[in-house]
Amino acid sequence: MPLMRILCLSNGHGEDAIAIRILRELQQQPNPPELAALPIVGEGHAYTDSGIPLIGSVKTMPSGGFIYQDGRQLARDIRGGLLQLTLAQLRAIRTWATTAETQRRRDMTPHSPLPTPHSLILAVGDIVPLFFARLSGLPYAFVGTAKSEYYLRDEGGWLPRKSWWDDRLERWTGCIYHPWERWLMSHPNCKAVFPRDTITAMSLKRRDISAFDVGNPMMDGLDWGEEKDEGLGIKDRSQALAFSLSPSSLTIALLPGSRPPEAYANWETILQAVNGMIAQMPRPLTFLAAIAPGLESETLHKALMAYRWQQVTEGSYTVGLGDRKSTLVLAQKRFAECLHRADVAIAMAGTATEQFIGLGKPAIIMPGKGPQFTPAFAEAQTRLLGASVLLVKEPDRVAAVIQSLLQNPDALQTIAENGRRRMGTPGAAKRIAQCLMELHMPQNAPCTE
Numbered sequence: 001m002p003l004m005r006i007l008c009l010s011n012g013h014g015e016d017a018i019a020i021r022i023l024r025e026l027q028q029q030p031n032p033p034e035l036a037a038l039p040i041v042g043e044g045h046a047y048t049d050s051g052i053p054l055i056g057s058v059k060t061m062p063s064g065g066f067i068y069q070d071g072r073q074l075a076r077d078i079r080g081g082l083l084q085l086t087l088a089q090l091r092a093i094r095t096w097a098t099t100a101e102t103q104r105r106r107d108m109t110p111h112s113p114l115p116t117p118h119s120l121i122l123a124v125g126d127i128v129p130l131f132f133a134r135l136s137g138l139p140y141a142f143v144g145t146a147k148s149e150y151y152l153r154d155e156g157g158w159l160p161r162k163s164w165w166d167d168r169l170e171r172w173t174g175c176i177y178h179p180w181e182r183w184l185m186s187h188p189n190c191k192a193v194f195p196r197d198t199i200t201a202m203s204l205k206r207r208d209i210s211a212f213d214v215g216n217p218m219m220d221g222l223d224w225g226e227e228k229d230e231g232l233g234i235k236d237r238s239q240a241l242a243f244s245l246s247p248s249s250l251t252i253a254l255l256p257g258s259r260p261p262e263a264y265a266n267w268e269t270i271l272q273a274v275n276g277m278i279a280q281m282p283r284p285l286t287f288l289a290a291i292a293p294g295l296e297s298e299t300l301h302k303a304l305m306a307y308r309w310q311q312v313t314e315g316s317y318t319v320g321l322g323d324r325k326s327t328l329v330l331a332q333k334r335f336a337e338c339l340h341r342a343d344v345a346i347a348m349a350g351t352a353t354e355q356f357i358g359l360g361k362p363a364i365i366m367p368g369k370g371p372q373f374t375p376a377f378a379e380a381q382t383r384l385l386g387a388s389v390l391l392v393k394e395p396d397r398v399a400a401v402i403q404s405l406l407q408n409p410d411a412l413q414t415i416a417e418n419g420r421r422r423m424g425t426p427g428a429a430k431r432i433a434q435c436l437m438e439l440h441m442p443q444n445a446p447c448t449e
Contacts, residue, residue, distance in 0.1 A: 004033035009129035011040040014351040025433035056092025215428030253342035258292035266348040272395035280399040287328040290338040357388035358423030360416035
């Protein structure tokens with residue numbers, strides 16, 4: 001009999017991926033818990049692909065989960081059935097909680113030699129799964145992926161504001177998390193909070209919240225080496241993607257995001273920047289496009305043809321002549337390899353950009369049309385990631401920015417240190433899993449950091 005039952009709530013594609021890392025580590029624990037999940041946004045393919053059952057209704061909304069970026073997206077989601085879906089999900093959570101408690105009381109026989117299983121809600125994301133966890137009536141833990149004190153300040157103090165009304169509530173209260181969010185985190189049922197970085201954990205601890213600085217799960221699952229082939233078995237290793245990099249070439253990762261149709265519009269903008277780099281930079285260039293599995297290669301291929309790239313093999317393209325010939329590879333399911341091989345990234349993505357700078361590398365970002373990567377999102381990302389990202393408003397400016405950066409070794413050293421400090425070291429998912437397993441103990445033993 002498992003010692004714990006855990007229901008995981010998450011609200012987004014990136015949040016699902018983070019949750020899966022933690023749940024997989026939970027499955028590796030001695031006497032692993034019984035797991036279930038409810039993705040509040042999207043259809044939860046990450047869970048079902050990992051064999052974790054879903055307990056309630058799921059549906060993809062028109063906004064893709066980015067209603068906070070634009071009020072019009074919220075209106076579209078409401079017309080698409082958001083309210084009905086939310087009520088159905090709340091009922092499913094309450095049903096799971098009631099069933100779990102009923103089963104626990106049934107197992108509490110006076111002479112049973114086995115400990116009684118405990119139930120826990122694991123909320124991953126922002127206030128929405130956190131609030132749902134509170135409504136369950138069960139103990140819960142929170143992995144905060146959306147907010148960081150770096151949006152407001154760094155180790156040197158408060159960041160400048162664009163206007164007097166920006167972040168006025170957060171600055172007045174002195175914390176990136178709003179008072180109602182902190183109330184949910186300080187409730188007796190909230191057993192542990194896992195912020196995304198050290199500076200945020202310290203801020204919450206000062207407010208008597210049980211925050212644990214164990215790292216950011218975003219940096220897990222990015223291991224890669226010359227002998228490692230993600231997703232390929234030993235027998236299939238001959239089919240691994242070969243990049244054939246030249247030692248004298250500059251390698252650039254292209255990160256257009258994961259959600260269509262926005263990612264296709266981002267791809268067009270990125271190709272404009274690529275075109276400018278090829279025209280302005282005197283060295284051969286290698287571009288590694290880290291393409292999410294959900295994107296259609298044919299759509300990306302057509303855009304490359306429009307920019308006069310020549311297809312060499314499936315997924316591999318060249319442009320130029322002689323020593324100035326540049327190479328581009330469309331790489332699906334090779335995400336970690338692209339990040340590790342690249343020197344710099346041209347990025348219009350959220351989580352992928354953060355993971356890249358977490359490896360100590362610089363990213364050039366450009367604002368898009370959304371719904372995610374809007375000018376406001378891009379500006380906020382510069383505050384979150386600091387010196388590691390450089391915001392360029394027009395694609396034709398990317399080449400000059402990269403050339404300037406490569407001529408400044410001190411800036412590159414600062415970027416390397418900054419990225420690793422802000423994103424943390426790998427292994428956070430395992431540390432969170434170990435902490436969650438401690439929560440079933442009768443004494444509620446504190447997690448060790």
